[in-house]
Amino acid sequence: MRPVRAFLISLVLLFSTVPGVAQNSPSPANPARVEGKLINGYEPMWWKEAVVYQIYPRSFKDSNGDGIGDLKGITSKLDYLHQLGVDVIWLSPHFDSPNADNGYDIRDYRKVMTEFGAMADFDQMLAVIKKRHMRLIIDLVVNHSSDEHKWFVESRSSKDNPYRDYYIWRPGKPNPASPTGFDPPNNYPSFFSGSAWQFDPATSEYYLHYFAVKQPDLNWDNPKVRGEVFDLMKFWLDKGVDGFRMDVIPIISKPAGLRDLTADELKNPGKAYANGPHMHDYLEEMNRRVLSKYDVMTVGEAMGISLEQTPQMVDDRRHELNMIFNFDAVRVNRDGRLWKSWALPDLKAIYTKHAEELDVHSWDTVFLSNHDNPRLVSSFGDDSPAFRVPSAKLLATMLLTLRGTPFLYQGDELGMTNYPFKTIDDFNDIEAHNAYKAEVLTHKVSEEDYLANLRHMSRDNARTPMQWDASPQAGFTTGPSSWLAVNPNYTQINAAQEISDPASVYHYTQHLIALRHKTPALVYGDFKDLDPRHPTIFAYTRTLGADHYLVVMNFSANSIAYSLPGGLQPAKLVLANLGSTEAGTSTLHLQGREARVYKF
Numbered sequence: 001m002r003p004v005r006a007f008l009i010s011l012v013l014l015f016s017t018v019p020g021v022a023q024n025s026p027s028p029a030n031p032a033r034v035e036g037k038l039i040n041g042y043e044p045m046w047w048k049e050a051v052v053y054q055i056y057p058r059s060f061k062d063s064n065g066d067g068i069g070d071l072k073g074i075t076s077k078l079d080y081l082h083q084l085g086v087d088v089i090w091l092s093p094h095f096d097s098p099n100a101d102n103g104y105d106i107r108d109y110r111k112v113m114t115e116f117g118a119m120a121d122f123d124q125m126l127a128v129i130k131k132r133h134m135r136l137i138i139d140l141v142v143n144h145s146s147d148e149h150k151w152f153v154e155s156r157s158s159k160d161n162p163y164r165d166y167y168i169w170r171p172g173k174p175n176p177a178s179p180t181g182f183d184p185p186n187n188y189p190s191f192f193s194g195s196a197w198q199f200d201p202a203t204s205e206y207y208l209h210y211f212a213v214k215q216p217d218l219n220w221d222n223p224k225v226r227g228e229v230f231d232l233m234k235f236w237l238d239k240g241v242d243g244f245r246m247d248v249i250p251i252i253s254k255p256a257g258l259r260d261l262t263a264d265e266l267k268n269p270g271k272a273y274a275n276g277p278h279m280h281d282y283l284e285e286m287n288r289r290v291l292s293k294y295d296v297m298t299v300g301e302a303m304g305i306s307l308e309q310t311p312q313m314v315d316d317r318r319h320e321l322n323m324i325f326n327f328d329a330v331r332v333n334r335d336g337r338l339w340k341s342w343a344l345p346d347l348k349a350i351y352t353k354h355a356e357e358l359d360v361h362s363w364d365t366v367f368l369s370n371h372d373n374p375r376l377v378s379s380f381g382d383d384s385p386a387f388r389v390p391s392a393k394l395l396a397t398m399l400l401t402l403r404g405t406p407f408l409y410q411g412d413e414l415g416m417t418n419y420p421f422k423t424i425d426d427f428n429d430i431e432a433h434n435a436y437k438a439e440v441l442t443h444k445v446s447e448e449d450y451l452a453n454l455r456h457m458s459r460d461n462a463r464t465p466m467q468w469d470a471s472p473q474a475g476f477t478t479g480p481s482s483w484l485a486v487n488p489n490y491t492q493i494n495a496a497q498e499i500s501d502p503a504s505v506y507h508y509t510q511h512l513i514a515l516r517h518k519t520p521a522l523v524y525g526d527f528k529d530l531d532p533r534h535p536t537i538f539a540y541t542r543t544l545g546a547d548h549y550l551v552v553m554n555f556s557a558n559s560i561a562y563s564l565p566g567g568l569q570p571a572k573l574v575l576a577n578l579g580s581t582e583a584g585t586s587t588l589h590l591q592g593r594e595a596r597v598y599k600f
Ligand code: TEU
Pocket: 101, 104, 105, 141, 191, 211, 247, 248, 301, 303, 371, 372, 431, 459
């Protein structure tokens, strides 16, 4: 650990008896960790050894019967998470917001969303998290704010308002034929359909919004804006928060000159918007002025950033971020907004490329679900009654034995599935409704085709309430209804049932997390895919010195007698999702969706 940080930490520890001085909790004891000693070339860090659990607060647990999840609800379930074994909680936005995009449109960065509770509820939740030796990272959504934030209210009021330059305003191109008399400044599309520019009559200019009209982009080229962001980060870090997940952070520095996108660039605007001229300068400045002063974890949501560009953001010698979310794997079954079938070798190849591209200085993340993607077992497994449990366990095996910090999404530890949406009215997500208006109501796409695709890839699949038990509303709320309908399969799939069943996805995930905690090879070990071209088997090793682990998974529903490459005969079976005891042989008789972890 760097001398400055060690000195700072000892200072914090020194003052920790003074009330109000934040203290970050100790890391889970990693047997291989020796102060200052590298492990397989890696500098040991708590956030490399952690298992992260993402909470979408609106859907986790309601404590006051209004059908909307809240902070007291989260606090009431922290024992559940502690028993699962997770180390870090990533809390999706909990800030004051008019919820145009469910909190990813922030009106006040220092205030808790009214529906979620008060600041005292946040402080209580954080205190209980720390008492259970867990940590909390919060969502930093500063590429844009809400249009109801006071900065924007000021900014749009007049061209010479001191906050005008907090956002990106441009005059339109005169066009008497258009309703505003102007066309947008350029052809930038919004990720939520339509133009990324909104005409504002008050000053007859357009403002930029890469996402919704109610999410105007902040102007990071304005040093005052950066100062505001750094101050609000310190506000939460001084409260004892352990870090940030940074929303769409690669697009904060806008392309120079804002020229039109070419036809090619329009196919992937995220790439065109990302990695602007000052992105690295601003991340380095953020690290120097804020992050380097705390023992924290940072993960950037890096849409538009390629694997090859990743080291520039996370190499620990560059002092920017600790890790990023790369979207290649989670979007292996997507073509833009369209769902597509995927082949296992394509997914396996991504993990091999990550191992080749990201060296000991560039740490990685592992995830296949979050609040922006459909449910894990429905997307990458088989959520039919026969295979839901085995394939949910198989996917958990992969997420918790691959190289990089694993991020689990609430409910995946129960094997929760996609929701049986019927009509467009069943959906809440602004992205879905905006695209419906832009594509179905304009007859570009038939309602049937649009809904068929949406049922597969809608973000709302991940946002249905957490299924705690078989009581009404799945025990998510004591109220008569929930803000988004509970999945009707909650009577079969719920935490109470899973906890009572030793062979459940919940307990299997618990065993996997415990195994990862006591096995440095699964954290710092080298990764090697033994059979990259096999169509249905994913078999890889994790090696740390003399410690060798083999993970074998059958992604098909059919049994197979699989001959291990190189005649490998793993002696010790450590974990298996279907109760197998087979070991000491090079031919493994695997059932459909079977997964095993061996030590050899
Ligand atoms: O998401 C950015 C992003 O990657 C998504 O917009 C994604 O491309 C799309 O939704 C896939 O369907 C972040 C947040 O995670 C998301 O919830 C917000 O809506 C968005 O930024 C704007 O803040």
